[in-house]
Amino acid sequence: MSKINKTQVNFFLFSGLTNDGTLVPFLFILFTLVYTLTVVGNSGMIALVHTTSRFHSPMYYFLSYLSMVDLCYSSVVTPKMLCDLWVEIKSISYNGCVIQLFFFAGLAVTEALLLSGMSYDRYAAICHPLRYNSIMTRKKCWGLVLLASSIGFLQSSVQTSCVFSLHYCGPNNIDHFYCDIPPILKLSCSKTFPCDTVTVFFTCSCGIGSVVTILISYCLIVASILGIKSAEGRQKAFSTCSSHIMCVSIFYGTVFFIYLRPPTAVFEKSDKVVSVFYSVMIPMLNPLIYSLRNQEVKKTLIETILKPY
Template sequence: MRNQTFVAEFLLLGLSKGLKIRLLLFGLFSVTYAITLVGNSIILMLIWLDPRLHKPMYFFLSHLAFVDICYTSSTVPQMLVNLQNPRQTIALAGCVVQMYVFLVLATTECILLAVMAYDRYVAICHPLHYTFLMNKRVCMKLAVATWMSGLLLPVAHTVLTWRLPFCGPNLIDHFFCEMPALLKLACADTKIVEKVTSVGCIFTLLIPISFILMTYIRILVSVLKIQSAQGQHKAFSTCVSHVSVVVLFYGSAIFMYMRPESSHSPSQDKMVSLFYSIVIPLFNPIIYSLKNRDVKEALIKILQRCRRFCLSSGKHEMPN
């Protein structure tokens, strides 16, 4: 009986039971989701179209934008459906698949942010060797390693969760199938899954954030050795966007997965999940466009091209 599944589907309780609040949240998150997709798509388009952005830093930024599009898409559509129909159920298989996809993308983003920190370290601490150390082949290998790590690291606790028996109730007090909320419904000992998850957090959270901290300590030491204030400002400005994203993403992820089980509450977990699954993917393109001069210049250049194209098209369409 240990591997038998008694519950075939789950009901996501979502964020609110009130009709007016659900309609308000549906409109709010629909707009947020649309802006997130458009913002990250613009980042991808700019990096693809502008030759000045064909650099390792922006190569990894394009991967971050793609991860954020997939990341928010793994939860928001399901949440919007549930806001319209709160009795909408999700099968156990679909729930586990959603959980795995979410963990894959979260893990990939964690490791990708560490890779981006390494890129900044090489650019600032070893500028003369940057082209050699971060050539196209190296960047491709780092990107492949990042995605492979993201795909493989969540496999163990996903399989273990899949094998747990769920006897009921089948009500998940969340807006998507996140692991902590799902484990609460298992009618078996979940200590093994929790231990595997803790080990996974070491590889996906603690090791990458430790690497990022050590990297930025080295960067700080190198920058302080620069004689001119202008040179220091230029070096720091290339790191501001990345540091902002790291603080937002890792702060919320560590708070969610590394705090004691006794301190978890459904309402608090949902608010934290909303922040790192919806708000952060929305903010990332804004942070990089506002803090990065190259991205702003590329955006202005594209807008000017579009304006000239529209004006020239309008002149051709005017009657003689």
């Protein structure tokens, strides 16, 4: 009997988004539309930035990389989720789960750190406008992007290795629609305290560290904006930050709701809703927020669409 209990599972089963078959067509159409908009919006933003000379500046360079991360981030989860809506047995291989978790965790932290880097860019643009180009050089932009990616995938390697170094002898039912750390740890036959500690450490160090950087940047930005005498000047300065503030608020609000809570025995429906939002919806919202709230981007998009061939 002890030998059977020590058998390692070789695949996992997802509970999926819903058990209500009547909702499947609606959810499939909704998330297919969301994923289509994600692919079109982020690909379009990348193409727009790299083909339009007026967008060859640090802010848009960061935006294009954010779009690339969002495109990959969404693609790690959404296609599999859409396929699983139509099948009764929603399975993923053990190695497939390892790969999905690795890329999801790596891209999520990369996005968090990239948003932090974008706040520094806004600080330099508003607080030091005359020295902006000398501060935000192409080399520094590359350095910040490389740093965000390196830290993102380094911590992902550590967390993924920790999670899958544990023993999983059954059951193998993940109460979620993709491989994520909290529901996977609930299945382990081993003590999960070390992995719980690692998760909290990286969530705090990467997430809260990034938030602190953003808050400091915006404290300095607000102080600088309040020093502008004209109301029009203050409004213009604030408008350059509003899109970034919205993206940061949505992303961090949902991520902290999931990861900075005491572990519970049951993964609630509200947890799935929040997970859908930050894993599927946010990658679609980011390019929409930046394009709809940026007059220059909107103008260029309209010109591109109406441009005769």
